Amino acid sequence: MELAIFENDTGEGVVSFQDSGFYTYLTVGGERVFEFGSPCGTCGIIFRKVGSVANRLSDPTAVQLLEDLGAIPPPDVLRRLARVLPPGVYFPSIVAGTVKLIAPGSSNDYFATDVARLFGRQDIDDAEPVGPRTAYYRLGVDRDLERTGRIHGPHKALVTAVVMPLHDPARLNRDRIEYWKRQHHAGMILTAFAVAVLDNQAPAMDPADSTYPYEEQFLLTLCPLDGHHRIQAAAELGAPVRILSLLARDCSFTRSYEDIATVLSGYLP
Numbered sequence: 001m002e003l004a005i006f007e008n009d010t011g012e013g014v015v016s017f018q019d020s021g022f023y024t025y026l027t028v029g030g031e032r033v034f035e036f037g038s039p040c041g042t043c044g045i046i047f048r049k050v051g052s053v054a055n056r057l058s059d060p061t062a063v064q065l066l067e068d069l070g071a072i073p074p075p076d077v078l079r080r081l082a083r084v085l086p087p088g089v090y091f092p093s094i095v096a097g098t099v100k101l102i103a104p105g106s107s108n109d110y111f112a113t114d115v116a117r118l119f120g121r122q123d124i125d126d127a128e129p130v131g132p133r134t135a136y137y138r139l140g141v142d143r144d145l146e147r148t149g150r151i152h153g154p155h156k157a158l159v160t161a162v163v164m165p166l167h168d169p170a171r172l173n174r175d176r177i178e179y180w181k182r183q184h185h186a187g188m189i190l191t192a193f194a195v196a197v198l199d200n201q202a203p204a205m206d207p208a209d210s211t212y213p214y215e216e217q218f219l220l221t222l223c224p225l226d227g228h229h230r231i232q233a234a235a236e237l238g239a240p241v242r243i244l245s246l247l248a249r250d251c252s253f254t255r256s257y258e259d260i261a262t263v264l265s266g267y268l269p
Contacts, residue, residue, distance in 0.1 A: 001264060004092050005089060006075065006082070011088070013084075014028065015027070023046075031051050033051045034049055035049075036048070043201065044203075047164060047219070072092050072093065073092075081226075088248060094268070094269055095220075095267035097161070098234070098240050099138070101235045110160055135169050136165065137162060139162060139243075142158060155214075157214060157215070157218055159217075161219075161222070163194070163231060169228075172229055172232055173229065181237055184234070189240075190227075190230040191243070192224045192230055192241060193226045193227060194245050195222070195223050197221055198218065198221075198259070199253045231243075247260065
């Protein structure tokens with residue numbers, strides 16, 4: 001897969017990234033909303049909510065600009081959509097799949113299962129387990145990658161994609177969710193727009209769970225800037241959603257062009 005490149009040279013940075021040296025924060029209006037990272041690359045993947053967003057972020061014309069996402073929009077449309085993001089280089093792509101709403105700590109919570117099995121329980125902050133601290137969505141189907149080079153010898157890496165909403169799914173407007181369900185039944189493809197980052201980590205030692213089949217993990221995280229109600233409608237219907245993803249190159253913990261292309265290629269519509 002050849003990656004498209006978009007340079008957001010007119011971004012206003014309403015939604016931005018803040019590097020604290022150990023963690024990176026996704027911020028909205030200067031307030032921290034999500035915390036992610038651990039640049040050592042061996043401590044376990046973290047993406048958790050640390051704040052809230054007071055107002056829904058959306059472009060009133062986003063649905064018209066996105067249309068059915070049959071192709072990556074042209075640069076002028078990308079600029080309109082990305083004006084809330086900071087200037088920088090992004091890899092635009094269309095990712096697609098069904099979405100499933102996940103409760104933190106549940107049996108299908110990626111952080112409580114896969115991350116814990118590979119890295120062990122990473123309890124910090126008064127013994128509170130590291131987790132997303134919010135309901136979120138798993139996107140599509142996890143994949144295996146046959147790998148060499150990241151750690152010694154051939155091994156398998158797990159690739160997972162999640163959608164981390166800026167707004168609590170339980171507090172979304174029910175009428176709008178039902179409206180988008182009707183639109184889907186009428187033939188509309190449900191779409192959304194998100195900023196994304198990619199993380200890739202492997203433990204310094206053997207997996208915490210000796211039966212765990214993976215020695216490395218990739219996590220593609222998408223934070224929707226528009227389309228929360230459409231994503232929730234898709235989750236309730238079991239319907240696919242298409243998301244225009246702008247992957248922030250310089251804020252991802254994986255900056256390998258080959259790795260980014262390989263991960264994104266697994267979520268093409």
